[in-house]
Amino acid sequence: MTETYNENISYSDFRRQLIEWYQAHKRELPWRESNDPYHIWVSEIMLQQTRVDTVIPYYEQFMRKFPEMEDLAYAEEEEILKVWEGLGYYSRVRNLQAAVREVVEHYGSVVPDTRKEIEQLKGVGPYTAGAILSIAYAKAEPAVDGNVMRVLSRVFCMEDDIGKPQTRKKHEAILYELIDKSDPSSFNQGLMELGALVCTPTSPGCLLCPVRTQCLAYERGQQERLPIKMKKKKAKSIELESFLLKTEKGELLIEKRPDKGLLAGLWQLPVLEGRFDPGERQQKLAEKYHIEAEPSAANFQVKHIFSHLIWEIELYVGRANRNGELPANCRIIKAEELEQYAFPVSQQKLLNHCLEEGWL
């Protein structure tokens, strides 16, 4: 197959220019110090939908805590969630642990090196499979992420909506031809590095681009308009009340979220969805937590924005007396023990305010 998509481009020139630029300009990143498939794997999972600068400290802490796959495979869930706390998309770390356990127990602690096998591991999709295969195993497999689709959309002046699943496959098909077979690692990372540093979403640095002379979008002045992406729907708003409830001994009530869905397995202060009168609030708390409490407004709100919804949390504070058995997903703990539990950022905002007010 020949140059179907861009008559101007010389594939061999593109490969050479990209890889030379990458070798000269690549950032020094912790996961670039080794090609150990486990190291690459952890970094790629963390980097899903997450910026490099955010990942760096998490990656370093994670590798200190779980230097070998066995260390992760047999860690407690509480421990892995705590390490992931604040990074988001918490199912990533559950899936990573399950997949690492699979590798330890069924692949003799050797990460598989075929797309077929590796894509069957939990949390490893087409992108991550390609990244591990090319970076750790030098296999000529594409790794199509947002950066790559932006770069290719511009180089080939493609009008396809990069939000559609089909578009990723089209990019993969191009890359099977375009990828450098002798150094697929530098090629794939170079494409992503170019997208991160030069071929940026807005105001791309075309004058600094190593493949500018082969870019169809640049030639046509379309680089600012591409890639095409459909706008997504607005997030819907949800009102919550959250409660700092302390016993007479000064301990507080916390609750573990369900093991599926949003923020699965993380801990939080007791929460009710909605806005309530004092009476209904007291009744709801009694039903849900088996406690007697009439907390009062703390005059503190947290607005926390997710991609698809918005939490508006109103904080209440008060004394609680147990009234029946503690629900299975709840615990009463001392303030010093809070650091053992993983809390979502929205809850950390509440807890920090309580700390500043001296309520903890």
Add this chain to the structure above:
DNA sequence: AATTCGGGGCG
């Protein structure tokens, strides 16, 4: 094919 999963940084 469309939704659900977090959180932060930037114009």
Add this chain to the structure above:
DNA sequence: CGCCCAGAATT
């Protein structure tokens, strides 16, 4: 505020 980020799983 809206957009995007080294995406994958679920429906």
